[in-house]
Amino acid sequence: MNEGANSGPLKGATNSQEELDEALDNYYTLHEWDLKTSWPYRKTLEKLGLKDVADHLEKHSMLPKE
Structure with missing residues (x-):
């Protein structure tokens, strides 16, 4: 990643780590x-037709809070 x-x-x-x-x-x-977890928000999953995935993640407390 740090090679030109x-x-x-x-x-x-090259790019710095900050960049x-x-x-x-x-x-x-x-x-x-979500910036902290890098997981999509519920609304993002629902826009993609993945409400069932959002429900599963929420059930297991894995869905990031907006």
Whole structure:
């Protein structure tokens, strides 16, 4: 993860851990996932037609709180 690109216009370019963490947080936020657990929220699962999965996770106290 910390090695630079081998070729192309970004050859040798790297990202700091802070940049990678920020990118991951942005990805989770964009997809409506919990930043702490990286699991999708109930509303996200329901939008995908996965209410049964949300119900199962909630039953086992595994669904993140919004």
